[in-house]
Each structure stands twice: as C-alpha cells, then as structure tokens.
Amino acid sequence: MKLNTKSRYAVMALADMSKFPINNPVSLRDISLRQSISLLYLEQIFLKLKKNEIVKSVRGTNGGYVLRRDPKNIKLSEIFQAVDQKVKTVGCKKDSKKGCxxxxxxxxxxxxxxxxxxxxxxxxxxxxLSDLLVNKERNY
Amino acid sequence: MKLNTKSRYAVMALADMSKFPINNPVSLRDISLRQSISLLYLEQIFLKLKKNEIVKSVRGTNGGYVLRRDPKNIKLSEIFQAVDQKVKTVGCKKDSKKGCxxxxxxxxxxxxxxxxxxxxxxxxxxxxLSDLLVNKERNY
DNA sequence: ATATACCCGACTAAAATAGTCAAGTATTAC
DNA sequence: GTAATACTTGACTATTTTAGTCGGGTATAT
Structure with a gap:
C-alpha cells in the first residue's frame, strides 16, 4: 500500500504555497526548486488542481498560482480527488450486484x-492544508 | 492508494480457511476454486504465510494448510507483514537524518x-481474522 | 519586443504487479 | 509399492502503472 508521487507532490506543493501571503502568485519554478520536484511534472499536477478549483493561475511575468481559498478550508481529501488518486484500496465495486x-x-x-x-x-x-504548517517552522 | 492482490488474496484465503474446523487441512486447490484465485499464485502466497508461522502445511493426499492459531489471534497486520506488503505510504525514511x-x-x-x-x-x-466472519454467513 | 510563466496532449522509460512455469519432494490411499 | 495428491522453490514473463519528459503552444507584465 503506497501513496503515489502525484498526490504526495500535490500536497507538498500546496503546503509550500500556503506559507506565502494569499493572493501572492507563487511560480511553479520556485516550488520546483524549494521542494525538489520536476517543474514539468508540477505543471501536470497543477493543471488538475486548477480544473478542480483548488488554485487559480496568473499568467505572465511574476505570475504563478494562487490558492482559491484559505488553507484552513482546503481539505486533503479534495486534493487527492483533484489529482485523480481516489483512495480506493481494491477493485471490487462498492454496490455492484455483480460481485467482485x-x-x-x-x-x-x-x-x-x-x-x-x-x-x-x-x-x-x-x-x-493549514494543519500541515502548525509547529513546523523548522522545515521548509 | 491501492491495495495489491497479494495482500488481498492472503486475507481472503485465510478468511476462507477460518470457516473450517481448525486442524482440518484445507487444500489450496479448494481455496482456489472457492475464491477464484489462481492456484499457482496462492502457492506463492502461502509459502510466505508459512515462513511467517501463520499457517503450517500438511503434505500428501488430503493435505493442505492449517492455521497455526485461532482466527481470533491472527491480526491482519501480521498477514500484511508476512506477504511483504508493508503499509508504508511514502518513501521517506522515518528517522533518517538524511531527509527525504x-x-x-x-x-x-x-x-x-x-x-x-x-x-x-x-x-x-x-x-x-475472526472479525471478518461475524454476520457474514451469506457470503462465501 | 521579449521574457516569464502558465497550458496541454502525447509520448516513453522504468518499475512494480500479477501472475506462470518447470521441476521437484513428501505423504497417504489403495 | 505405486499412483495420486498436494506442498516446495526459484526463475521467468507479460502487463500495467507510475513517474515523469517533450514539444509546441498562449497570455501577460515590463
């Protein structure tokens, strides 16, 4: 049972963003450098986060991404759903009459x-998201 | 986040065995048929369960596998460990000073x-294991 | 204009998973 | 004592999933 990098990076990146003033666009390039995540991969992930209305984008110079809500109001479950990684441990369908x-x-x-x-x-x-930042000043 | 078949089949197979009188050898062939799991794959799984002292084997005609303990005393966590599927969601080491x-x-x-x-x-x-059998008489 | 930074679909290498295969050995029933 | 059953073991392989990369865009600020 393993978490994949997509969900993990999504959470890491958003936690990173949460440390900056809201409405201050954070570029993927910066996140990429701080968190050691491939920029190209981050772009892929953020497209999904955007589609799912967790972030919005600001194009152009000094652009980046901005959280659409206060970190307090962004549940990790939403993030997981956004990047497609349903937490569904096995294949058998919940209510299917067909069996497993x-x-x-x-x-x-x-x-x-x-x-x-x-x-x-x-x-x-x-x-x-904000739960991740409490008493974690020493990390980055 | 997904569970793999090895752990899942291990639990299914042992739950299947739990329904029979303890000390009554249950053959993998029978489990394979009842649970629709490949016999060859089950053999692989049961070798691990045996090495980890969850079951013991009885060779020869009318042989099979036998639970080493009462189902009440076999925790699912043991089963997972036995088939090598540590529940370790990400790669970063728990206490490593090296970071992630x-x-x-x-x-x-x-x-x-x-x-x-x-x-x-x-x-x-x-x-x-015995938790899995309560009020589940209609399934098999 | 130009540099920055998002946008998007298609592609691919590598790893993990989910098995299969072959060639056994031990035990019991007859 | 021989046939049948059933466990034993390591190696092998096809498929799927993951974890990215690549190329060629578009929008915006300065």
Whole structure:
C-alpha cells in the first residue's frame, strides 16, 4: 500500500504555497526548486488542481498560482480527488450486484475493504492544508 | 492508494480457511476454486504465510494448510507483514537524518505521512481474522 | 519586443504487479 | 509399492502503472 508521487507532490506543493501571503502568485519554478520536484511534472499536477478549483493561475511575468481559498478550508481529501488518486484500496465495486471476482456474490472480505476505504478517506477528510504548517517552522 | 492482490488474496484465503474446523487441512486447490484465485499464485502466497508461522502445511493426499492459531489471534497486520506488503505510504525514511528528497531536512509533509502510516497500520492492528466472519454467513 | 510563466496532449522509460512455469519432494490411499 | 495428491522453490514473463519528459503552444507584465 503506497501513496503515489502525484498526490504526495500535490500536497507538498500546496503546503509550500500556503506559507506565502494569499493572493501572492507563487511560480511553479520556485516550488520546483524549494521542494525538489520536476517543474514539468508540477505543471501536470497543477493543471488538475486548477480544473478542480483548488488554485487559480496568473499568467505572465511574476505570475504563478494562487490558492482559491484559505488553507484552513482546503481539505486533503479534495486534493487527492483533484489529482485523480481516489483512495480506493481494491477493485471490487462498492454496490455492484455483480460481485467482485466474476462471481455473483460479494467476496468474503468485501466489507473489510469498504471499511478500510472509509477509514482512510476519513483521515484526509479531517485534515486541511493549514494543519500541515502548525509547529513546523523548522522545515521548509 | 491501492491495495495489491497479494495482500488481498492472503486475507481472503485465510478468511476462507477460518470457516473450517481448525486442524482440518484445507487444500489450496479448494481455496482456489472457492475464491477464484489462481492456484499457482496462492502457492506463492502461502509459502510466505508459512515462513511467517501463520499457517503450517500438511503434505500428501488430503493435505493442505492449517492455521497455526485461532482466527481470533491472527491480526491482519501480521498477514500484511508476512506477504511483504508493508503499509508504508511514502518513501521517506522515518528517522533518517538524511531527509527525504536528497535534502538535508525532512520534507514539509513528512510528519503527515508518518501519521498516515500509523493510522492505517492501526486499522490492521485492530482487526483479526475472526472479525471478518461475524454476520457474514451469506457470503462465501 | 521579449521574457516569464502558465497550458496541454502525447509520448516513453522504468518499475512494480500479477501472475506462470518447470521441476521437484513428501505423504497417504489403495 | 505405486499412483495420486498436494506442498516446495526459484526463475521467468507479460502487463500495467507510475513517474515523469517533450514539444509546441498562449497570455501577460515590463
């Protein structure tokens, strides 16, 4: 069970942005340098964050990205959804009558995985960007 | 964030076994048929479960595998560890002084991922095999 | 004008996953 | 004692996913 870089970088980048005055555009180039994330990869990620209305863009010189809301109001769960990385631990569909492995019944552990998904989603649902900054002054 | 088939099948197979009288060898062939899991793949998985003392094997005709302990005493976390699938959501090492991305400091979100790992491991730590069987008579 | 910085789809190398295969060995039933 | 069953083990492989890169844009500030 592993988190992929896309979600991880998305959170890292947005946390990075959160440290700057809101409405102050932060360029991907700067984020890229500070967080050691490939610029080209960041661009890909931010397109999704933009489409999902988590950030907005400011083009041109001195442009960059700006958070659309206060970090307090941006839940990590939204970020994950935005970059397409649903926290869905297994393949079997939640309510499908078809069952999980081609059989007509739910697999023996179906409820367990449902429960796990809810549990994990709950973690991200209850964390927002500003939570990441508390007492973390020594990091960057 | 996705669970791989190895861990999932391991749990499914052991849950399947749990329904039979303990000390009654259950063959992988039967599990394979009931759970629709490739026999050859199951063999691979059970070698690990055996090495980790979760099951023991009985060779020969009417042989199979037997749980070494009561299902109540087999935590899901053990099963995951046995099949090598540590729940470790990101790459950065817990206590390494080296930092996470080649830098000399922990990444901005380091604490978050640590917290997530603990949170998820906690889920598996508090579930055992017998938990999966309660009120699930209709499934198989 | 020109430099900065976002925009976007297509592409690709590398790694991980999800198995399969071959060639066994041990045990039991008959 | 031999056939059948079922575990044992390491190596191999196809497929999928991931983690990016590339190329060629467009908008804006100075």
């Amino acid at each position: 492995n081609g059989k007509s019944v739910k697999c023996i552990t179906h409820e367990l995985w449902d429960e796990l998904d809810i549990y994990i989603n709950n973690f991200f649902e209850n964390k927002n | 991305n080649g830098k000399s400091v922990k990444c901005i979100t380091h604490e978050l991922w640590d917290e997530l790992d603990i949170y998820i491991n906690n889920f598996f730590e508090n579930k055992n």
